[in-house]
Amino acid sequence: MDIYKNFKFKEDETPKYVQVANYIKNLIDKRKIKEGDKLPTIRDLSKKLGVNNVTIVSAYNKLKLEGYAYQKVGSGSYAKRKEVASSLRKEYSNALKKISTEDLEKVIDFTGETTGEILFPIDDLKTIINEVLERDGAKALFSDNRNGYERLIATINKVFWNDKLKNEDVIIVSGAQQGIDIASKGILNINDNIIVEKPTYVGALSVFKWRKVNLFEVPIEEDGVNLDKFEKILQKNEIKCFYTMSYFQNPTGISYSLEKKKRILELAEIYDFYIIEDDYLSELIYESSLEYIPFKWLDKKDRVIYIKSFSKIFLPGIRLGYLIAPTIFRETLQNSKHNTDITTSSLMQRALESYISGEKWKNNIKNLNDEYIKRYNCMKDLLNKDFKDILVYKEPKGGLNFYITLRENFKINTTELFTRLKKRKVYITPGAMFFTVQDQGQDSFRISFYQTNEAKIKKGLTILKEELLLLKEPHK
Amino acid sequence: MDIYKNFKFKEDETPKYVQVANYIKNLIDKRKIKEGDKLPTIRDLSKKLGVNNVTIVSAYNKLKLEGYAYQKVGSGSYAKRKEVASSLRKEYSNALKKISTEDLEKVIDFTGETTGEILFPIDDLKTIINEVLERDGAKALFSDNRNGYERLIATINKVFWNDKLKNEDVIIVSGAQQGIDIASKGILNINDNIIVEKPTYVGALSVFKWRKVNLFEVPIEEDGVNLDKFEKILQKNEIKCFYTMSYFQNPTGISYSLEKKKRILELAEIYDFYIIEDDYLSELIYESSLEYIPFKWLDKKDRVIYIKSFSKIFLPGIRLGYLIAPTIFRETLQNSKHNTDITTSSLMQRALESYISGEKWKNNIKNLNDEYIKRYNCMKDLLNKDFKDILVYKEPKGGLNFYITLRENFKINTTELFTRLKKRKVYITPGAMFFTVQDQGQDSFRISFYQTNEAKIKKGLTILKEELLLLKEPHK
Numbered sequence: 001m002d003i004y005k006n007f008k009f010k011e012d013e014t015p016k017y018v019q020v021a022n023y024i025k026n027l028i029d030k031r032k033i034k035e036g037d038k039l040p041t042i043r044d045l046s047k048k049l050g051v052n053n054v055t056i057v058s059a060y061n062k063l064k065l066e067g068y069a070y071q072k073v074g075s076g077s078y079a080k081r082k083e084v085a086s087s088l089r090k091e092y093s094n095a096l097k098k099i100s101t102e103d104l105e106k107v108i109d110f111t112g113e114t115t116g117e118i119l120f121p122i123d124d125l126k127t128i129i130n131e132v133l134e135r136d137g138a139k140a141l142f143s144d145n146r147n148g149y150e151r152l153i154a155t156i157n158k159v160f161w162n163d164k165l166k167n168e169d170v171i172i173v174s175g176a177q178q179g180i181d182i183a184s185k186g187i188l189n190i191n192d193n194i195i196v197e198k199p200t201y202v203g204a205l206s207v208f209k210w211r212k213v214n215l216f217e218v219p220i221e222e223d224g225v226n227l228d229k230f231e232k233i234l235q236k237n238e239i240k241c242f243y244t245m246s247y248f249q250n251p252t253g254i255s256y257s258l259e260k261k262k263r264i265l266e267l268a269e270i271y272d273f274y275i276i277e278d279d280y281l282s283e284l285i286y287e288s289s290l291e292y293i294p295f296k297w298l299d300k301k302d303r304v305i306y307i308k309s310f311s312k313i314f315l316p317g318i319r320l321g322y323l324i325a326p327t328i329f330r331e332t333l334q335n336s337k338h339n340t341d342i343t344t345s346s347l348m349q350r351a352l353e354s355y356i357s358g359e360k361w362k363n364n365i366k367n368l369n370d371e372y373i374k375r376y377n378c379m380k381d382l383l384n385k386d387f388k389d390i391l392v393y394k395e396p397k398g399g400l401n402f403y404i405t406l407r408e409n410f411k412i413n414t415t416e417l418f419t420r421l422k423k424r425k426v427y428i429t430p431g432a433m434f435f436t437v438q439d440q441g442q443d444s445f446r447i448s449f450y451q452t453n454e455a456k457i458k459k460g461l462t463i464l465k466e467e468l469l470l471l472k473e474p475h476k
Numbered sequence: 477m478d479i480y481k482n483f484k485f486k487e488d489e490t491p492k493y494v495q496v497a498n499y500i501k502n503l504i505d506k507r508k509i510k511e512g513d514k515l516p517t518i519r520d521l522s523k524k525l526g527v528n529n530v531t532i533v534s535a536y537n538k539l540k541l542e543g544y545a546y547q548k549v550g551s552g553s554y555a556k557r558k559e560v561a562s563s564l565r566k567e568y569s570n571a572l573k574k575i576s577t578e579d580l581e582k583v584i585d586f587t588g589e590t591t592g593e594i595l596f597p598i599d600d601l602k603t604i605i606n607e608v609l610e611r612d613g614a615k616a617l618f619s620d621n622r623n624g625y626e627r628l629i630a631t632i633n634k635v636f637w638n639d640k641l642k643n644e645d646v647i648i649v650s651g652a653q654q655g656i657d658i659a660s661k662g663i664l665n666i667n668d669n670i671i672v673e674k675p676t677y678v679g680a681l682s683v684f685k686w687r688k689v690n691l692f693e694v695p696i697e698e699d700g701v702n703l704d705k706f707e708k709i710l711q712k713n714e715i716k717c718f719y720t721m722s723y724f725q726n727p728t729g730i731s732y733s734l735e736k737k738k739r740i741l742e743l744a745e746i747y748d749f750y751i752i753e754d755d756y757l758s759e760l761i762y763e764s765s766l767e768y769i770p771f772k773w774l775d776k777k778d779r780v781i782y783i784k785s786f787s788k789i790f791l792p793g794i795r796l797g798y799l800i801a802p803t804i805f806r807e808t809l810q811n812s813k814h815n816t817d818i819t820t821s822s823l824m825q826r827a828l829e830s831y832i833s834g835e836k837w838k839n840n841i842k843n844l845n846d847e848y849i850k851r852y853n854c855m856k857d858l859l860n861k862d863f864k865d866i867l868v869y870k871e872p873k874g875g876l877n878f879y880i881t882l883r884e885n886f887k888i889n890t891t892e893l894f895t896r897l898k899k900r901k902v903y904i905t906p907g908a909m910f911f912t913v914q915d916q917g918q919d920s921f922r923i924s925f926y927q928t929n930e931a932k933i934k935k936g937l938t939i940l941k942e943e944l945l946l947l948k949e950p951h952k
Binding site: 210 | 486
C-alpha cells in the first residue's frame with residue numbers, strides 16, 4: 001500500500017473523491033498499479049487518507065465509470081487498464097514476426113496472418129501505378145475529397161453495388177481495421193453496450209476494449225449467433241451495436257443463414273441498435289450452395305455499417321477498404337475518418353480504381369479462386385481422411401480458414417499445441433486467441449491455407465497430426 | 477419535454493439512475509437532444525419519471541462523467557456531444573472542397589490547406605516507386621514490422637537524428653493527424669486534463685474533443701505559451717499532457733524560445749505530465765537567427781512524444797510521418813497504432829526510405845526553401861508596405877504562414893472578411909477557426925503562401941486590402 005503514501009489532498013475546488021480517483025487513475029496509467037491488481041478496501045483506504053468511506057466509494061465509482069476498475073461481487077474492486085497483451089498474445093505476435101524473417105520455403109504458416117506469399121501479379125501493380133502517374137501527373141497525389149477519391153467511390157458503387165448506393169455514404173478507409181476503429185470512434189462511447197460473436201476477430205475485440213465499452217458475447221452456431229441468447233441480452237440491456245462477420249466468420253468460418261440475417265435486422269429495428277458488418281472475404285465462395293447476400297443488401301432501414309477490406313483479395317500491404325455509413329451516421333463517420341488520418345493515400349486509391357474498373361480485376365479474382373479452391377479441397381480431404389477420430393469442423397464452403405475443435409475424447413491444450421508446433425516451424429492460431437476470457441477456446445484452433453500451397457498443406461498436416469498424438473499420449 | 481414521455485423503467489438489475497442516463501445518452505447520440513440543449517431540471521425530470529431527486533442527480537453526474545453533459549453554474553445541465561461542426565467550420569470545409577474543383581489559375585488560395593500545386597517532381601516519384609518495385613518485388617507490399625518498415629525507421633534515425641534514437645521507439649504513422657490520434661488514444665482517457673496552446677491547430681483540437689478530455693488553453697506569446705498561466709493550471713489540476721507545435725505554431729507562426737522549452741520540460745518533470753510535440757514544418761527555416769532545437773532534443777527524462785509529418789515537405793497525398801514514443805508508452809502506442817489501421821502502406825514507406833536515403837531529398841528541400849523564401853519575403857514586404865496601418869503580425873522567420881491581427885482601430889469581423897473574399901476567389905482562414913470558444917479570434921486571420929506564387933500573392937493581397945477597406949467603411 002506504499003503507493004498511496006504520497007497522496008496529498010490539494011487545497012482547491014476539486015472534490016476529494018475526484019482527487020483520489022485521479023491519483024489512482026494515474027497510478028494505473030503509469031503501471032504502478034497493474035491490470036487485475038486488487039484496490040485497497042474502502043475501509044483501509046479511507047483510514048489511510050483520513051477521509052470518510054463515502055469519498056472512497058465515490059472515487060471507486062468514478063473509476064468504474066471511466067473504465068479504470070471493475071468490481072468482483074463479494075471480493076472488492078480491481079484495476080482495469082486498456083487491454084494489456086496477455087502472454088499468449090505476445091507469444092503469438094512474436095511468432096508472426098518470426099515467420100516474416102524465416103526462409104519462406106521452410107515455414108508452414110497456417111496462421112493466415114502474414115503476407116509472405118502474394119499471388120497478386122506484381123507487374124500489374126507497376127503498370128497500374130505508372131499509368132496513374134502518367135494520366136494524372138501531380139494530381140495523382142491530390143485528395144480533393146476527404147471521404148476518398150471520387151472515381152474510386154463511383155467505381156465501387158458500380159462494380160460491387162450496381163449503383164444502388166449513394167456515393168456520399170461511402171468512405172474510403174485504410175483497411176478494415178481502420179474501418180472498425182472509425183466506426184467505433186464514431187458511434188461508441190465509454191460504457192456503451194455492444195454484442196460480439198463468440199469467438200470473434202481479435203483485432204475488433206481490441207478496438208472495442210480500447211474504447212472501454214461493455215462487451216456481451218453470443219455463441220456462434222452453424223448458421224450465425226444463437227438468437228435466443230442474442231435477444232435475451234437485448235431485452236435486458238440498451239445495446240448500441242452488434243459486430244458481425246456475415247461470411248466466413250473469423251475464426252469459425254461460419255456464414256449466416258438468410259433467416260438469421262433477416263431476424264437480426266428486425267431485432268435491430270425493434271431494439272434500436274446498429275450492425276457493424278465486416279465483410280472481408282466474400283469473393284472467395286467455393287460452393288454454389290452458399291449464396292452471397294450480406295446484411296447490407298437486406299438493410300431497408302439503414303441499420304448496417306458495412307466495412308469491406310481489399311487486403312486479402314487485392315494487395316495485402318496496400319491498406320485499402322471502404323465503409324458504407326447509414327445516413328444518420330454519415331457526418332459523424334466522415335469526421336471520425338478525418339480525425340483519424342485526414343484521408344487515405346490518394347495514389348493507392350487511384351491505383352485501386354484503375355484496377356477494379358478494368359478487366360484484370362476479374363481475372364485476378366478468378367485466379368485466386370482457382371488456387372484457393374485447390375487448397376481448400378486438399379485441406380478438407382486430409383482433415384476428413386486422417387483426422388476423423390481426432391477433430392470436428394464445419395465446412396466453411398469458402399474463405400481461407402478451417403476452424404477445428406478437438407473431439408470430446410481427444411482433450412489436449414491447443415495453446416500447448418501451438419507452442420510445440422512452432423518449434424517445428426508449423427504455425428497455427430490457438431483457439432484462446434479468439435476469446436475474451438482466459439482458459440476458453442483451449443480445445444480449438446484455426447488453420448488457414450492463405451499462405452500454404454498444397455505441398456505445404458500436406459507436410460504441415462502430417463506434422464500437426466504427429467504433435468497431436470504426441471501431446472495426447474506423450475509416453476507412447 | 478415530450479421526448480421523455482416514452483421512457484419506461486425496465487424490471488431488471490440495472491440501477492434506475494443508469495437507465496435514465498442511458499436513455500438520455502441515446503437521445504443525444506441520435507440527435508433528439510442537440511448539443512447545447514438544456515436538460516430538464518432535476519425537479520421536473522424526477523416528477524415526470526416518478527423517481528426521487530437523487531436518481532436524477534446521479535444520472536446527470538453519470539452523463540457528465542461520460543462527457544455527455546456539462547453544468548453551467550446557476551443555470552442547470554446542458555447536453556454535450558462529440559464535436560459538431562459549427563456553421564463556420566462547415567462553410568470553411570466547403571470552401572476548401574470548392575477550391576479543389578476550381579481552375580487553379582483563377583483561385584488565390586491563402587488557406588495553405590489544399591494541395592493543388594505540388595512542387596515535388598512527379599517524375600522522381602515514378603522513378604522511386606519503380607525502383608522499389610524492381611528491387612523488392614512482391615516484398616514491397618510486405619509489412620514485416622508492424623511499427624513500420626525497418627529500413628525506413630533506421631534511415632529516419634540516421635538522417636534526422638544522428639542515430640541517437642532507439643529504433644524500437646519509432647512508429648511510422650499515416651501522417652501527423654494519425655500521430656495525434658494514436659497518441660491521444662494511447663495516453664488520454666475521458667475527462668483527463670490536457671493543456672493546449674491558444675489558438676491552436678483545429679485538427680488536434682478535434683481529436684482531443686472526440687476523446688472527451690478537458691481542455692485547458694494557455695495563450696501564445698511571442699516565444700511560446702505564457703508560463704505563468706501555464707504553471708497556475710498545473711498547480712490546480714492533474715495535467716496529463718501538453719500539446720504543442722514548437723516551430724511555426726499553427727496558426728500563430730510563433731517558435732518557442734530555448735528558455736521556454738527548457739522550463740516546460742522541467743515543469744513536465746515536476747508536475748508529471750507529457751509533451752506531445754507536433755513538428756510539421758521545421759525544415760523551412762529562412763532566417764539563421766532561428767535555431768532548430770525541438771523539445772525532443774532537450775528531452776533527457778523521456779517526457780516528449782514527438783510527431784513528425786512529411787506531408788508538406790515530401791508529398792501531400794502520401795500520408796506519411798513518424799512518432800517517437802517515450803519508452804514508458806512504447807508498447808501502448810504501438811498497440812494504439814495497430815488498433816488504428818494495423819500498419820501504414822508498405823510500398824509508400826519503401827518509396828520514402830529510398831527518397832530520404834538518397835541525395836534527391838536534400839536537393840528537393842533546398843528547392844522548396846528557395847521557392848518559399850521568395851514567397852515569404854514577397855508577402856512580408858507587401859504586408860509591411862501596404863498594410864502597416866491596418867494590421868500587425870509577428871515575423872515567423874520560416875514556415876508557410878503569416879498570422880495577422882487587425883489593429884485596435886481597425887476592428888472588422890474576419891469571418892465576414894473570409895465570406896466576402898471567397899466571392900472573389902481569394903481564400904483565407906478566419907481566426908475563429910482556431911479557437912474553441914465562439915466569438916474569439918474575430919480580429920485575426922491566417923494567410924499562407926504554400927499554394928500561392930509571388931504573382932498570386934501580389935494579386936491576392938491587393939484584393940484583401942480592397943475588401944478590408946470596404947468592410948471598414950462600406951459607404952465610402
